[in-house]
Amino acid sequence: MEQALHAAARPRAWPGLVRAMLATVEVTAATLLFADLVIVVVSVLSRYLFDASMVWSDDAARALLLAVSFLGASAALARGENAGVTFFVDRLSRRHRLRIDALVDVAILVVAGALAWHSWQLVEDTSGQTVGAGIPQEIFFAPLCLAAATMIVFAADRLLQHPFARVLGGTAVAAGIAAVFWVWGTYAPGSMPAMPWLMGVAFLVSLVAGTPIAFVLALTTLVFIWAGDLLPGEIFAQQMARGIDNFVLLAVPFFILVGYLMEANGMSVRLIALLQRGVGRMRGGLDVVMVLSMVVFSGISGSKMADVAAVGSVLVPAARKSGQKPGDAVALLAASAVMAETIPPCVNLIILGFVANLSIGGLFMAGLVPSALMALALVGLVILLGSRTTAPVVLGPETGSTKGMWTSGIAAFGLIAMIFGGYRSGFATATEISAFAVVYAILVGTLAFRETSWRGLGRVLRHAATRSGMVLFIVATAQSLAYVLTLQQIPHAIAELLVSISSAHGPWLFLLLSIAVLIVMGSVLEGAAALIIFGPLLMPVARQLGIEPLHYGVVLVIGMGIGLFAPPLGLGLYGSCLIGGVRLEETVWPIMKYLGLLLACLVLIALVPEITMALPHLAGY
Structure with missing residues (x-):
């Protein structure tokens, strides 16, 4: 329906693997969406016609919604359909634009990797827990972990579409920024700017660079978690799941x-x-x-x-x-x-x-x-x-x-x-x-x-x-x-x-x-x-x-x-x-x-x- 707002122009680095994985992700998400539809319709008919409530249906529908949402997001990343503000970078020369694109793709890969790692930690932490209907808690968080793993592949594919020198340059810039803040926070923490300023800078810079909006928000949150050292990383994944874990x-x-x-x-x-x-x-x-x-x-x-x-x-x-x-x-x-x-x-x-x-x-x-x-x-x-x-x-x-x-x-x-x-x-x-x-x-x-x-x-x-x-x-x-x-x-x-x-x-x-x-x-x-x-x-x-x-x-x-x-x-x-x-x-x-x-x-x-x-x-x- 909508063309990509921030998509790469060259063939994929691993065309066979990417196509197969993308097809698998899309078919799985579509199947789960259809299953969710069936559960909701059958639940309503059962309640209305037979006065028999399917007590597990809401929990099952929410679990499927989480799976559909994150797998669908992974497919959108593979197709380059995540919207970002490109007004500023579009006015740069082609050479500078491509360099910034490589840095953006590094940031997307970092966010995908962080999401995969923290969601895996969340799955381990909730192992053995159940929700009200007796459904294992891991069912709600495992799709997030799986989808994040596929995002890593798709994000790496985006990055490897750039020439090696550009990939190396983008990675070096990202690593350099991380190293500066690590040294700063370790040896002179009292002189660091307040956290809202750090988050604001991360938000504005990533936004102006054309990073897809969802990854701008995620990266800003990760700056707080990594630089603030106040919250465990699992909170990042937990809050993302909580954001859409609702029947409404x-x-x-x-x-x-x-x-x-x-x-x-x-x-x-x-x-x-x-x-x-x-x-x-x-x-x-x-x-x-x-x-x-x-x-x-x-x-x-x-x-x-x-x-x-x-x-x-x-x-x-x-x-x-x-x-x-x-x-x-x-x-x-x-x-x-x-x-x-x-x-x-x-x-x-x-x-x-x-x-x-x-x-x-x-x-x-x-x-x-x-x-x-x-x-x-x-x-x-x-x-x-x-x-x-x-x-x-x-x-x-x-x-x-x-x-x-x-x-x-x-x-x-x-x-x-x-x-x-x-x-x-x-x-x-x-x-x-x-x-x-x-x-x-x-x-x-x-x-x-x-x-x-x-x-x-x-x-x-x-x-x-x-x-x-x-x-x-x-x-x-x-x-x-x-x-x-x-x-x-x-x-x-x-x-x-x-x-x-x-x-x-x-x-x-x-x-x-x-x-x-x-x-x-x-x-x-x-x-x-x-x-x-x-x-x-x-x-x-x-x-x-x-x-x-x-x-x-x-x-x-x-x-x-x-x-x-x-x-x-x-x-x-x-x-x-x-x-x-x-x-x-x-x-x-x-x-x-x-x-x-x-x-x-x-x-x-x-x-x-x-x-x-x-x-x-x-x-x-």
């Missing part, structure tokens, strides 16, 4: 899988064709279709990059055919993804609900009106600035017949109704409903469109496992960093600072400062990481100031989304440019007008809580 997060791979299934069974392109037919030749028609398509897809797949890929792969080529500048189309595509950040079942809403202990159903309801407001604003702007289409743009023969388009529309809105109705009726939790959404998508592809084969399902499962691993690996590393930041009282200090600044002016200033923090950090970090670090930090302060938690959560998610797609650092904008096949520079000026409009909407949403809280109050949240 199982909704992430399931909703991502739904998005891939929609693309595979042809529902995506048929839905877009249906929307285009409905809009007709109105002013700015193709742009209106793009915004509406993001609204529909965000309510189905839950993954922003999956939505961007599904919509952009169809409508950006259509924009080219109609004579529109592709940079303008990609800018609107990215802005529409920001608008869709709070449309259920958004992955970031699920993650925020998990880390901040908020009702996911309540967040889903709270996000609807704000997203509708932003969608209407974008539609109004593109109509005002757009031109009348002289002829409908042909999206291609794959769109099928009118009957097929209407079948897609009915199927898509049936899926949305099932997602909302399922957990409101009490049939299942939001996480469990995501499993039934997968079953629904498989049945639609098989029975309605007859485009889902077993081979195709296997391919979709592999893609979904890799994408899920990439997202959840960031969640895991962000949790480990959040843990060490908490130990240093950094969140407490920031919270006190914000309270002191806002106390004289009321909650409105705190809301505006929060928006600024999330936009900045959302542009530097991947969205999930920013929410995991700052959600638990800022939410208690919001409660203290009398701000509704659901309202504040929606403000955080939208602010993070603006940062994620804001130039020049936003990783989401990089991904949109890759999907649309345009250079970043072509989108900078067009997207500013859209982001400016969305920022104005966000300020309005933040200062008028009724926009967010009307539906949750009606629904009893």
Whole structure:
């Protein structure tokens, strides 16, 4: 779905071994994801139809989620799909860029090796322990150890793609840095900078160098563990596992899988064709279709990059055919993804609900009106600035017949109704409903469109496992960093600072400062990481100031989304440019007008809580 943002260009060093290992990792992760799906569905049916609870199912589902997440992350590393900020290194000469790439690959190998060693220590420490259902504790941590071992192979493969001199140079620089700090800490520990400064330098340097975000977070945590000498290394692996060891997060791979299934069974392109037919030749028609398509897809797949890929792969080529500048189309595509950040079942809403202990159903309801407001604003702007289409743009023969388009529309809105109705009726939790959404998508592809084969399902499962691993690996590393930041009282200090600044002016200033923090950090970090670090930090302060938690959560998610797609650092904008096949520079000026409009909407949403809280109050949240 998404091309690599930081990938090597030359053939692999050990092509046979790497290909075989990658295939094994992907097939294993896909099989475990399917097994997780079966366990959740059977558990719900057993409880609902026969009043017989499978007491072991939650523990088994969580253990499988850990395995899928870390194996998927390993596959993402092998394919070079881990996103990193390349804005700075892209402006260097090719020679300097390649030298920095080699150093980055050394850092990735070091992190993979540390993760493998510390997770092995964790497996040994927990040997003989069991969880509530009698499942051995090692089952939860062994996949982390195994996945880290495969990461070492893939990381070494990345490194060995460089010439030997460059590998030696990168290794020497990394070893030199480690030696300097070891000597410094051993012989003059009192003169060393405070730990937050060391971590900050490690974070900024690795980020600017283009290191994938997950490895930036992991490396920053390891600096604290190695240089601080306060925590055993097992804590690093333990906190990473803890970061995703929660049944709620199982909704992430399931909703991502739904998005891939929609693309595979042809529902995506048929839905877009249906929307285009409905809009007709109105002013700015193709742009209106793009915004509406993001609204529909965000309510189905839950993954922003999956939505961007599904919509952009169809409508950006259509924009080219109609004579529109592709940079303008990609800018609107990215802005529409920001608008869709709070449309259920958004992955970031699920993650925020998990880390901040908020009702996911309540967040889903709270996000609807704000997203509708932003969608209407974008539609109004593109109509005002757009031109009348002289002829409908042909999206291609794959769109099928009118009957097929209407079948897609009915199927898509049936899926949305099932997602909302399922957990409101009490049939299942939001996480469990995501499993039934997968079953629904498989049945639609098989029975309605007859485009889902077993081979195709296997391919979709592999893609979904890799994408899920990439997202959840960031969640895991962000949790480990959040843990060490908490130990240093950094969140407490920031919270006190914000309270002191806002106390004289009321909650409105705190809301505006929060928006600024999330936009900045959302542009530097991947969205999930920013929410995991700052959600638990800022939410208690919001409660203290009398701000509704659901309202504040929606403000955080939208602010993070603006940062994620804001130039020049936003990783989401990089991904949109890759999907649309345009250079970043072509989108900078067009997207500013859209982001400016969305920022104005966000300020309005933040200062008028009724926009967010009307539906949750009606629904009893």
